Amino acid sequence: MKAEDRPGNHPVSADRIWSDLMNLAGITEAGRPYTRRSFSPKFLEGRAWLQERFRAAGLFPHVDASGNLIGRLPGSDPDAGTIALGSHSDTVPDGGRFDGTAGVIVALEIARALRERGITLRHTLEVIDCLAEEVSEFGLSCVGSRGLTGALQPQSLDLRKPDGETLREAITRIGGDPDRITATPRDDLRAWLELHIEQGRVLGEGRTDVGIVTSAVGITRVEIELTGMADHAGTTPMHLRHDALLAAAEVVAEVRAAALRRIEAGDGYFVATTGELTVTPNAANVVPGHVRLLVEARSENRPAMERFLDDLLPRVRAIAEAQGITLSSCHRLSDAPPAPFDPGLVGRLEEAARKNGLSHVRMPSGAGHDAVFFSRITPTAMVFVPSRAGRSHCPEEWTEKEELALGALVLFDAVLGLDRGN
Ligand SMILES: [Zn+2]
Numbered sequence: 001m002k003a004e005d006r007p008g009n010h011p012v013s014a015d016r017i018w019s020d021l022m023n024l025a026g027i028t029e030a031g032r033p034y035t036r037r038s039f040s041p042k043f044l045e046g047r048a049w050l051q052e053r054f055r056a057a058g059l060f061p062h063v064d065a066s067g068n069l070i071g072r073l074p075g076s077d078p079d080a081g082t083i084a085l086g087s088h089s090d091t092v093p094d095g096g097r098f099d100g101t102a103g104v105i106v107a108l109e110i111a112r113a114l115r116e117r118g119i120t121l122r123h124t125l126e127v128i129d130c131l132a133e134e135v136s137e138f139g140l141s142c143v144g145s146r147g148l149t150g151a152l153q154p155q156s157l158d159l160r161k162p163d164g165e166t167l168r169e170a171i172t173r174i175g176g177d178p179d180r181i182t183a184t185p186r187d188d189l190r191a192w193l194e195l196h197i198e199q200g201r202v203l204g205e206g207r208t209d210v211g212i213v214t215s216a217v218g219i220t221r222v223e224i225e226l227t228g229m230a231d232h233a234g235t236t237p238m239h240l241r242h243d244a245l246l247a248a249a250e251v252v253a254e255v256r257a258a259a260l261r262r263i264e265a266g267d268g269y270f271v272a273t274t275g276e277l278t279v280t281p282n283a284a285n286v287v288p289g290h291v292r293l294l295v296e297a298r299s300e301n302r303p304a305m306e307r308f309l310d311d312l313l314p315r316v317r318a319i320a321e322a323q324g325i326t327l328s329s330c331h332r333l334s335d336a337p338p339a340p341f342d343p344g345l346v347g348r349l350e351e352a353a354r355k356n357g358l359s360h361v362r363m364p365s366g367a368g369h370d371a372v373f374f375s376r377i378t379p380t381a382m383v384f385v386p387s388r389a390g391r392s393h394c395p396e397e398w399t400e401k402e403e404l405a406l407g408a409l410v411l412f413d414a415v416l417g418l419d420r421g422n
Contacts, residue, residue, distance in 0.1 A: 011113040011412050012106075014405035020053060020105045021404075024089065025097035033395055034097050038090035038132035038143070039161075039170045046089050047174075050104065050129055057112045059127060066147025067131035067176030073111050075124040075419075081190040083415060084126040084378075085110060088133035088144075088370060095134075096397025098404075102385065103195045104129045106408040113412060121419045123190060130370040131176070137161035138170070145370035147176075149377045150185035157181075185377040191345060191418055192374035195407045197399050198384040199367055199392035209358035209406050211384030212349045216365040216372045217269065217298040218338035220305055224251060225329035226320060230281055230289030245279055245288035247325040251316050252277075255295050258312040267304035269364045272297040290328075300338050300364035338364075339372040342379035345414070349381055352413035358406055383407050 027046045029035040036042045047069055054061040059071030069089075075082075087103025107127040114121065131144030138159040146152040157168040157178050168178045198204075203211050228242035252274045259272035276294035295312075299305045313330060320327040346362070353360035365371075365382060374380045385407040388398040 010405070010409065011117060012109050012405055012408040013113070014401050016112065017105055017109050017404050017408060018401045020108065021097060021101055024049065024101050024105065032094055034091055034095050035093050036089065036091045036095075037093065038134065038136045039174060043090055044174060047129065050089060050108075053108060054127065057108055058115050059108075059111055063175035064148065065177045065180035066144050066152065067171045067174050068144040068148055069129040069131075071108070071111065071127040073114070073121070073125040073127075075121045077122045080123045082124045082126050082186075082188045083121070083191045083193070083418060084128055084189055084374070085193050085195075085411065085415070086126070086128035086130060086370075087194050087196055088130045090132055090134050090136070092134050092393045094395060095393055096391075096395060098197045098387075098397050098399050099199065099392055100133055100196070102197055102399065102404060102407075106195045106404065106411060109408055110412050110415060114415075119416075121415070123419050124188075125415070131171070131174070133370050138167045140167070141368065142370055142373055143167070143171075145373040147171075147181045148186060149373045150183045151373050151376065152181055189374070189378035191342075192371060192378050192380040193345070193349075193382070193411055193414060194369060194371045194374075194380075195383045195385065195411055196365075196369060197387045197392060197397070199387050199390065201387075201390035202361065202363055203384060203386040204388065204390060206361065207359070208361050208386070209403070210353055210360045210410055211363045212346055212353065212360055213341060213365050213371075213382035213384055214346055214362050215300050215341055216339040216367075216369060216375070217300050218302060218305060219296065219298050219334070219336045219368070220309070221333040221335075222295045222297075222309070223329060223331060223333045224293045224295060224316060224327070226251070226291045226293070227326040227328040228289055228324070229287070231287040233285045233287050236287055241287050242289075242324050243287050244291040244325055247319055247323045248277060248279075248288075248291040248293055250319045250323075251293060254312065254315050254319065258308055258315070259297065261311060262299070262304055262308050265307075267299065267301065267307065269300045269366065270297070270304060270308070271366060272308065294333070298366055302337055339375045341371070341375055341381045345379050345381035345418070348414045348417050349383055349410055352410045352417065355413060356406070356409055358410065360410075383410050
């Protein structure tokens with residue numbers, strides 16, 4: 001359904017959202033649209049622009065200890081706590097115009113729409129531009145949401161980017177106060193709601209207006225090392241070889257097969273990828289002696305991940321054994337559990353979609369978001385809007401103006417419902 005086809009008076013303005021988004025997208029490194037890397041001069045220029053937009057909307061802006069830009073709209077009841085909305089304004093290199101910024105601008109539009117209608121919420125409303133959601137030059141993602149939720153490890157502040165600046169120095173430079181970041185999260189938050197582009201094809205292919213996100217998937221990375229024997233590729237007969245890459249090729253196929261078995265078994269959303277291979281010595285005239293594989297699997301449910309690994313790892317051992325290759329290492333490099341979102345908030349978003357006559361579907365998020373960290377300290381949920389052809393993290397990233405406005409409408413109604421407690 002298009003926004004303009006909806007009956008009645010729309011509280012949110014599709015045009016305002018669009019013009020803000022395009023203006024922010026215009027703040028980009030010259031010659032490589034759309035690039036606004038966290039901590040860079042363009043990032044700070046984008047933030048200065050955002051801060052002005054916050055002020056113009058009647059929000060009181062400040063930068064918190066963790067370097068998040070926050071616009072506050074005080075509520076009528078100081079004891080009611082805070083409803084926080086937002087996402088991030090930093091981009092990947094050569095990124096798009098919507099990833100992150102859509103959530104920040106829609107949050108701003110909701111604050112604007114409330115004021116325009118003369119609505120004062122009981123809760124304080126905060127619009128948050130979370131610092132450095134994308135993996136920054138420090139090698140860390142979600143810096144701001146980690147800091148705000150008490151999840152930033154103190155030693156992370158000593159991380160350095162290639163030019164030598166530490167994260168501590170960088171957060172200070174942009175107006176934060178790293179010495180005040182603590183393991184104690186904020187206790188006034190009553191909800192975190194984040195609109196984001198889907199970055200996938202579930203909504204586009206089904207022509208669904210909005211996705212109601214029920215969880216963010218857990219991500220497990222496994223390192224597998226296969227050791228064979230490097231030999232002369234011309235003089236070693238085929239039957240005498242111990243080719244580690246040949247075994248690795250079978251493992252790659254097995255990773256896919258094991259993921260498909262989880263889906264067939266009804267384990268829900270499941271994806272697995274062998275995205276990185278390091279072949280040694282990696283030369284045309286040498287039989288590969290050693291291969292390191294990085295396998296990454298994502299699942300919305302923890303037992304499914306365990307079943308995947310219990311299924312895959314014995315098969316990897318068998319492949320190595322059958323080929324006379326040594327499985328020299330096989331261990332989990334990292335293991336983040338799924339983040340379930342709040343059923344009450346999910347229901348509220350669903351109700352808002354239904355009330356506005358929008359088609360909607362419940363879905364997990366296959367990508368990480370600031371919402372994952374917020375979900376540890378406050379009820380959290382997300383709204384996805386369609387991404388054309390699922391493209392993201394590239395200049396072709398696209399969402400229609402009307403699609404953004406429909407997502408904003410869902411969020412607007414959910415905020416009102418949440419504030420009124422009905
Ligand atoms: Zn994002």
